[in-house]
Amino acid sequence: MAPTNSPRHALIERAVLTLGKRNQTTMVLWHKMAIVLSKIIGDAGFESMFFRNLDQLESSFPWLVVVRDSSPRAMDHLEACLSAHPGVEAEAASTTLLIQFTDTLNHLIGELVTNRILRSAWGTLALDDAPEQVK
């Protein structure tokens, strides 16, 4: 796993803070990332990776891994789960999942390519106060 103090983790946390100030949720990051990543690895590839990482968080956030009816789309499922919980708890779970998801990506394709993809997906959110490595 990447170190918890990796620049990418810090970037995600800053992006979450920025969104909070704009009264937006982490779903913005998820949607943007899903669009870019699905283009590269296909919808099925993204969905598979998303639910695999979701399952990894079962012990911390069991409510994220509720039984999924009729194979919902990843983003629909996440949005439904998050909206059913208080904002702070939902954002904490979503942020942890984001970190977990990008860690997996980092494992597979490395920090440099992962950061390129995140930058491409998140645009200015990825640039705001982003560390040198991802600029």
Next chain:
Amino acid sequence: MNKVDIHLLATGIPGFDELLGGGVPEYSFNLLAGTPGSGKTTMAHQIMFSLANPGRRAIFFTVLGEPPLKMLRYQQQFPFFEVEKIGESIKFVNLSADLISGNFDQVLARIEEEVRDFGASLVFVDSFRSVVQSARAAETGADGLQHFVQQLGMQMTNWLATTFLIGEYLAPEAESSPVFTVADGIIWLSQLVHRDALVRKIQVVKLRGHAQSLGIHSFRINDEGIQIFPRAVVKASIGSAVRFAQNQRLSLGVPDLDTMMGGGLPAGYSLLVVGPSGSGKTVLATQFLEEGARVGEPGIIAAFEKSPNQLMSHRLDALVEAGCVGVINTRTLDLSLDEVLHDLIEMIVRMKAKRVVIDSLSGFEMALASVFREDFRESLYRLVASLTHLGVTVLMTAETEDRYTDLRFSSYGNAFLADAILMQRYIELKGRLRRIISVVKVRGSAHSDHLHFFQISDGGIDIGDTLEDLDGILTGHPRLN
């Protein structure tokens, strides 16, 4: 009215442009085909990363082939994979979902949309075989595929895109004939396992518009990516043949031997030094290089037989350290002749070398992958022709088993390739094993026909007396005449 000028794109793969007659024609529609694991995807990435820039963007479409994440994972191990280009100049797009739907028109529309949106002028589709298989599975069949390929070719040409379809094919023609017909260029990659050695080969099967290098060439995938070694033939790219004055000769570094040769070794000649183990072939080769260093003629020794420590006598070591002699040293047993020649030519050009030693032919043959050993004589012919074309003078050593019943100059029947031959042998005389040497041939030149004693001292080879009072020398048991 001027004819259209076809601009050639440099591929960034060492040796590949030479095969393609200068590069990939811009706006061409190409197929990179070959067996599984033959390096198609690596080749495509190497071309793409080399060519892509903000003014020439590339899209790499993945289609039901190698999972994109794995492809990114493995390809980024190569230094050509410049991460900074991703997003800016290179985009990866997965078409699996579009293809699974079985609607080729939808796939075409998606490709066109992505190419238009990204402004791509380089398009890669990997693996195109998936498209072929989908055509068979979905009832579109060969007609549907033909339509798809023609439409794709037309669209990409209209978008001024240079296109590469990457396909895994076991047999060149058969099922995929529409692709092979429409393609402007077909590059065929293969790999062959012969005994324990794996050899990779590449062939430009078709290239519209200009001449390509015919034949099958070898290539290697190493830490840097793909490197192609165009088949060694004397070619214009090396330049026109170097010509020498008729009387221009090189000293071997042994004055008495020069005299025996008729005044030294004619420049640009290939000399074969044959003799049994320990007879002094490498010593003579070292003196040949030393003499070159002395008169300002850099040399190269391709050492196939000995490890660096064994090879490097102090004298040779000093030459190498002084930069007068370059060493091509390999113990690998899966080389192709073209790879050896590539390294030799590169070093000859870099060092402006005038003298080359190949020590020895038996070691050289051993270093080649087994599949190439079968054509060793032909390979050697091409090697010698290419080197002498460059104007270097070549000294090759060959170990022969001393047989006293016949006169042999090489174990390989290669003596005819040499312009000059020096023979070393052992004979038994008065209870001692003595060395003798003779000039067998110097093409187009008078030379000594005497057999001479010689010995090896600290200074090198000392040529001794002739053996005129002895008969039956070559039987190994001379007697007084």
